[in-house]
Structures are given as structure tokens and as C-alpha cells.
Amino acid sequence: xxxxxxxxxxxxxxxxxxxxxxxxxxxxxxxxxxxxxxxxxxxxxxxxxxxxxxxxxxxxxxxxxxxxxxxxxxxxxxxxxxxxxxxxxxxxxxxxxxxxxxxxxxxxxxxxxxxxxxxxxxxxxxxxxxxxxxxx
Numbered sequence: 001x002x003x004x005x006x007x008x009x010x011x012x013x014x015x016x017x018x019x020x021x022x023x024x025x026x027x028x029x030x031x032x033x034x035x036x037x038x039x040x041x042x043x044x045x046x047x048x049x050x051x052x053x054x055x056x057x058x059x060x061x062x063x064x065x066x067x068x069x070x071x072x073x074x075x076x077x078x079x080x081x082x083x084x085x086x087x088x089x090x091x092x093x094x095x096x097x098x099x100x101x102x103x104x105x106x107x108x109x110x111x112x113x114x115x116x117x118x119x120x121x122x123x124x125x126x127x128x129x130x131x132x133x134x135x136x
Contacts, residue, residue, distance in 0.1 A: 001103065005057075008096050015089060023086075028133040037129070041122065048112055055112035057104035059119040061097045063126035068094035 045056035068090050075083040112118060
């Protein structure tokens with residue numbers, strides 16, 4: 001199950017790297033920091049056990065799904081026909097993230113220690129990362 005989710009995430013990364021070249025978008029300069037932060041977050045939540053790892057998955061995937069929805073709304077407001085292919089990709093990836101979110105819930109994420117606090121802290125971090133990455 002985890003391998004399947006990991007493989008999807010690697011596909012997302014590969015496709016977004018291709019899209020950045022195609023659309024001439026530079027990655028955030030914070031990317032090396034986010035790579036380390038993501039590893040620390042994943043390893044840290046895994047130290048809480050399976051439920052902790054699933055709680056992290058729920059929090060992150062919900063945040064990313066919300067971000068994708070925001071991107072979809074922006075592109076729909078600009079020119080849905082021009083961005084038809086990009087919209088399809090983002091919608092598919094959003095749906096993948098929602099599936100990961102649901103898997104986390106199905107595997108006892110809410111049973112993690114201090115679930116509500118953990119989820120809130122992780123989501124605040126995700127929102128901050130998105131905010132900063134859009135600007136730097």
C-alpha cells in the first residue's frame with residue numbers, strides 16, 4: 001500500500017518537473033529545504049508508529065488537495081480551454097491525493113497520539129510552505 005502511494009508521488013514529481021520546463025516555471029529556491037523538511041516530517045511521524053504516519057498522510061494530503069483545488073479554480077477562471085490538459089493532470093493528481101488521505105483514515109490515522117494537534121500543526125506547516133514557495 002505504501003509502495004503504491006510512493007510510486008504515485010514519484011509520478012507526480014516527474015510530471016511536475018516536466019511541466020515546469022514546458023511552462024517555463026522556475027522551482028522555488030526553497031526546494032532543498034522542503035526536501036529535508038519533508039524527510040524529517042515523514043521520519044518524525046513514523047516514530048509515532050503506523051497511526052502517526054497515517055495521521056501525517058491525512059494532514060499533508062488534505063493540504064495538497066486543497067492547494068490543487070485552488071490551482072484548478074485559478075486556471076478555470078483564466079482560460080479553461082487553454083489549460084485543459086494541465087487541468088486534467090491537476091485533477092487526477094488531486095484525486096490521487098484524496099485517495100491517499102482516505103487510506104490514512106482507513107488505517108487509523110485518527111488514533112494517533114494527539115491527532116487533532118498533530119494534524120493542525122502539520123497543515124499549518126504545509127500552508128506556510130505553499131505560501132512561501134509561491135513567493136520565493
